[in-house]
Amino acid sequence: MLSQLVYVSKRKTNCTEEEIEKILDSCKKNNPPLDITGILLYSDTKFIQLVEGESKTIMSLYDKIKGDSRHENCIMISLSPIKEKTFPSWHMGSKKLKNGGVSYDTEISTEHQRIFTRIMEGKQEEGEKVLKTLQKFFLN
Template identity: 70%
Template sequence: MLSQLVYVSNRKPNCTQEEISKILESCKKNNPPLDITGILLYSKKKFIQLVEGESKVITGLYDKIKTDPRHSEVRMISLSPIKQKSFPSWHMGSKELPKEKVNFNTDITKEDETIFNNILGGKEENGERVLNMLKKFF
């Protein structure tokens, strides 16, 4: 079953920009044969990742992700079946979030700001709202 998984975690201080590059290179190498796509948003302190693919494959990947020493407090926000991928050609799109105010590619309402802060805190569980919010970065 085609599914989408979103998690948030705390980036450890020793996870350098070089480590982020290694993560993205690994995704570009390993994800195509598994038919995994998605996006990674990251800041100096947080990761938000959305992965799409067959349910068993992405839950297995999530089990590996949880043990990665470059982050901590990994919290799944949502795992939902989907009819089609939202990022079908991106084996792992990425964007660094600024340490100051986050700039969205579309207008943001007060409600959107609340949803985004809930995502960062691992408190937003509505997969559709999470997806709609993450799409605003791309």
């Protein structure tokens, strides 16, 4: 079953910008054969990642992600079945968030701001709301 998983984690201080590049390079290499797509939002202190693919495949990937030493306190925000991928050609799109808060470079409603804050705090939200909020960073 095609699914979408979103998690948030705390970025460790040992995770440099070079390490972020290694993560993204690994995604470009490893995700296409697994038919995994998604996005990675990151700041100096947080990661938010959305991955899409077959449920068993993304759960296996999530187990590996949880063991990565570049972050800690990995919290699954949502896991939802989907009819089609939101980011079908992005083996891992990425965007760095500014520290000390989020700069919304697009129009974002007060409701989406509230949801994004809850995501950053590791509080679970309904999958469709999480997706629509994360899309604001990439699709507008």
